[in-house]
Amino acid sequence: MSGRPIIDISGLSKLYARGLPALRELSMAVERGEFIFITGPSGAGKSTLLRLILLQDRPSNGRIVVNGYDLSTLSRAQVQEYRRGIGFVFQDFRLIPAKTVLENICFVAEVLGMTESQQKRRAFQVLKSVGLQHRMSAYPSELSGGEQQRVAIARALTSDPSLLLADEPTGNLDPDLALEIMNLFREINAGGTTVIVATHDRDLIRLVGCRTLLLDQGTVVEMA
Amino acid sequence: MTWITFAFREGLASIWRRRTSSLLAMSAIAMAALVLSSLLLVTSNLERVLRGWSSAAGFSVYLTDTARSDQRGAVEAAVDVSGIAQQREYVSKVDALNRFKREYAELEALAAALQSNPFQASIEVLVKTERQGGADVEALVSALATLPGVADVRYNREWIRRVTNGLSMVRRLGLLIGLIMTAAAALTVAAVIRLAFDARREEIRLMYLVGAPYRFIRGPFVVEGLVQGGAGAAVAVLVLGVGYRTALAWWGPTLASLGAVDVARFLPVPLMALVVLGGAVVGSACGFVVSRRTS
Numbered sequence: 001m002s003g004r005p006i007i008d009i010s011g012l013s014k015l016y017a018r019g020l021p022a023l024r025e026l027s028m029a030v031e032r033g034e035f036i037f038i039t040g041p042s043g044a045g046k047s048t049l050l051r052l053i054l055l056q057d058r059p060s061n062g063r064i065v066v067n068g069y070d071l072s073t074l075s076r077a078q079v080q081e082y083r084r085g086i087g088f089v090f091q092d093f094r095l096i097p098a099k100t101v102l103e104n105i106c107f108v109a110e111v112l113g114m115t116e117s118q119q120k121r122r123a124f125q126v127l128k129s130v131g132l133q134h135r136m137s138a139y140p141s142e143l144s145g146g147e148q149q150r151v152a153i154a155r156a157l158t159s160d161p162s163l164l165l166a167d168e169p170t171g172n173l174d175p176d177l178a179l180e181i182m183n184l185f186r187e188i189n190a191g192g193t194t195v196i197v198a199t200h201d202r203d204l205i206r207l208v209g210c211r212t213l214l215l216d217q218g219t220v221v222e223m224a
Numbered sequence: 225m226t227w228i229t230f231a232f233r234e235g236l237a238s239i240w241r242r243r244t245s246s247l248l249a250m251s252a253i254a255m256a257a258l259v260l261s262s263l264l265l266v267t268s269n270l271e272r273v274l275r276g277w278s279s280a281a282g283f284s285v286y287l288t289d290t291a292r293s294d295q296r297g298a299v300e301a302a303v304d305v306s307g308i309a310q311q312r313e314y315v316s317k318v319d320a321l322n323r324f325k326r327e328y329a330e331l332e333a334l335a336a337a338l339q340s341n342p343f344q345a346s347i348e349v350l351v352k353t354e355r356q357g358g359a360d361v362e363a364l365v366s367a368l369a370t371l372p373g374v375a376d377v378r379y380n381r382e383w384i385r386r387v388t389n390g391l392s393m394v395r396r397l398g399l400l401i402g403l404i405m406t407a408a409a410a411l412t413v414a415a416v417i418r419l420a421f422d423a424r425r426e427e428i429r430l431m432y433l434v435g436a437p438y439r440f441i442r443g444p445f446v447v448e449g450l451v452q453g454g455a456g457a458a459v460a461v462l463v464l465g466v467g468y469r470t471a472l473a474w475w476g477p478t479l480a481s482l483g484a485v486d487v488a489r490f491l492p493v494p495l496m497a498l499v500v501l502g503g504a505v506v507g508s509a510c511g512f513v514v515s516r517r518t519s
Contacts, residue, residue, distance in 0.1 A: 054433065076438070083435030096427055107427070111436035113226055159434060 004068070005029040006163055006194050007053065012062030014048055014218075022048040024218040026062070030196065032162075035189040037205050038198045040215035046198035049215070050165050053196075054088055055079050067162060084112065087156030087164040087193075091171040093148045095140040101127065101151050102136040108158045126154040130184060146177035153184060157193075164188060166197045170204060182208050231443025238420045238448050245416045246452055252412040253456025253503050254463070256405035261464050261491060261499045263398035268495075269488055270391055274384060282311075282350040283361075283379040285368050289317075289344070295373030296347070302371070303349055306364050311350040317341050344375060406506060413452055413510040417445050421514060445511035453507020457500045465490065 007030040014023040023045045030036055038046045051057045052064060055071055064071045069082045095104050102123055109119035127133045130150040140148055149169060156164060166185065170178035182197075182204060189195045199205065205212055214222035239246045285299055296314070303309050315323070320343035325335050351361055361379075369377045421428065431441050468490050491499070 056433075080432070080435045080437055083433060086435075088433060094426070094430065096430070108430070108434050110226065110230060111431050111440040112434065113437070113440075115226060 004032075006032045006034075006067060007196075008063075008065040010063050012049075012052065012064060013060050014045075014052060014057070015060045021218045023052075023059075026215075026218070026220060028213060028220065030194060033189070033192055033194055035186065035195045035208075035210045036197075037208075037210055037212040038196060038215060039200060039202065039205060039212055040221075041200065043217075044215040045218040046200075046215055047167050048218075050088075050167050050196070050198055054086060054165060055083065084159050085162050087159065087161035089149070089152050089156050089164070089166040089169045091168040093140070093145075093152045093172075095148060095151055095155075097140050100137050100139055101132065101143070104140070104151060105155050105158055108155050112159055122158055123154075126157045127151075129157065129188075130154045144177075145173050146180060149173060149177075149181055150184065153181070153188070157188065161193065163194045164196070166195070168199055169197060170199065170201060175203075178204055179207060227437070227439045227443055230440055231447045234444035235447030235451065238424070238444060239451060241423070242416065242420060245419060246448075249409075249413045249416040249452045249507075250456040250459065252409035253453050253507065254459040256402060256409040257457040257460035257499055257503050258463055259398070259405050260402035260502075261460055261496075263395065263402060264495060264499075265464065265468070265491055267391060267395050267398070268491070272489070274388055274391070281356050281384060282348065283365055283377055285347045285349070285374055286344045286376040286378070287346060287373055288375045291345070291373030291375075295371070296345075299347055299368060299371055299374060302364070302368060303347070306360065308351050308355045308358075308361055308364060309349050310352040313348045315346050315348055317343050317345045320344065320346065409456070410506050410510050413449055413507050414514050416452070417448055417511050417514045420448060421445065442512060442515040445515040446508045447511070449507035449509070449511030449514075450504050451507070453510070454500055454504035456507070457503025460503070461491070461496050461499055 007028070009029070010027045012023055012026040013021065015021050026045075026049070038049060040046055048057070052059050052071075053066060055074070059072075067082070067085050069078070071082070074082055096107065099107060102120075105123035105126060106119040109122050110116075114122060123136070124133060127136060130153050132147060132150050132154065135143065135147065135151075140151070143151065149172075153169075164185070169185075170181050173181060178201065185195050185197060186208065212222075212224045213220055214224070285303075287296060287299070300312065300314075303312055318341065321335065321341050324343065325332060328335075355361060365377050365379045368374060428441060468488070472488065
């Protein structure tokens with residue numbers, strides 16, 4: 001598998017209601033261990049592309065192969081198995097407000113089948129990797145936006161994914177915190193995890209400096 | 225077995241969080257189970273009584289007051305020749321009156337006031353078990369009715385058949401009502417579980433996205449339905465048991481005086497277990513369907 005790209009997309013199209021295209025004949029490949037930005041104006045198709053990779057939606061046409069899984073052929077149970085190899089981070093963090101930081105992580109670890117001692121060990125590891133091991137008993141409402149996003153990243157790392165998807169992860173953060181989060185993604189990437197970040201923040205992309213896919217009206221207009 | 229622990233912990237916590245609506249769902253299941261188990265109790269007892277009567281089924285040939293001994297002999301000979309009788313007994317007018325006095329002691333004054341003996345002499349025939357309900361018995365009964373000296377022939381098989389048919393209709397009607405109530409109860413349980421699902425929508429969405437196996441996602445809802453259904457049915461059996469005890473305390477002496485102390489028996493343990501299991505199955509099926517349809 002090492003020679004093959006982790007993501008291989010060919011002829012991907014997605015039409016929404018009334019035939020409006022979100023993606024048009026998109027083809028791309030992402031190599032294992034790569035860090036890639038997907039950028040473009042609002043409505044360019046960035047989030048749609050990530051939703052299709054995460055199988056939250058089905059393409060109208062085309063083929064997506066991720067981690068050796070051809071997404072068009074997966075059964076419901078296989079979809080869940082496939083998702084266990086992918087971490088995701090959203091703009092709005094999506095933490096469970098009634099659970100502490102530790103419980104948020106342990107919840108995911110538990111539903112992935114880990115025993116109680118494994119859950120706690122894994123939670124400590126991932127929280128340490130994002131520098132939040134000292135805030136384990138805090139509730140999300142007691143954390144800053146940057147801290148909440150770091151918890152969300154820690155949660156995404158719980159299953160030790162080979163691919164991490166982030167959809168506008170810095171959209172709710174100020175520039176300094178945004179850069180801090182990006183540096184965290186770089187560290188995760190340095191550990192061997194493939195990272196794809198969808199963002200419209202060109203300044204941030206310039207500061208980080210990675211391969212960038214520019215989308216406009218559902219199609220790739222530039223690769224840099 | 226992490227998922228079982230998870231399913232029970234989350235399912236029970238959900239029941240506790242929505243205890244009022246959970247109580248409503250359990251009550252609905254309890255009502256349906258109560259109707260069905262009451263029906264089982266009544267029909268199983270009546271069936272047992274009818275089986276007892278059927279096994280002792282026979283007919284009585286009533287003789288006219290002017291019947292001569294040769295006419296009585298002809299009747300007895302016809303019965304014997306047919307080979308259907310397990311037992312044959314002649315009951316004279318005097319025997320019939322004495323039997324009435326013995327069996328209805330409270331009406332002794334009425335019997336004493338009689339100017340003449342109104343009872344008829346009869347020949348009582350107990351039909352062999354293997355011949356009961358046969359066409360030859362029916363033919364014999366018809367033939368005996370035409371013999372001289374015979375006033376009437378009463379074949380109790382006929383009314384047992386009528387009672388059995390009536391019982392069968394009651395059972396079907398009760399089953400229909402029970403099924404309708406079960407369907408209504410299932411809808412209530414499903415609605416309550418749906419509420420639980422909506423309350424945990426964000427958690428469930430997260431579970432889908434991280435790739436949690438379906439047993440983790442659906443397990444808590446199946447457990448919630450299982451507990452509501454099982455507990456509701458168990459309450460129904462308990463209520464029925466209390467009702468049965470109370471009824472026996474009230475009507476027991478009357479039944480005993482009628483020689484029917486053994487008539488009423490409570491549901492056997494396997495049947496009680498079946499009722500509780502049925503409730504649990506209906507409840508858990510609701511949980512499974514709701515979690516599947518809303519996913």
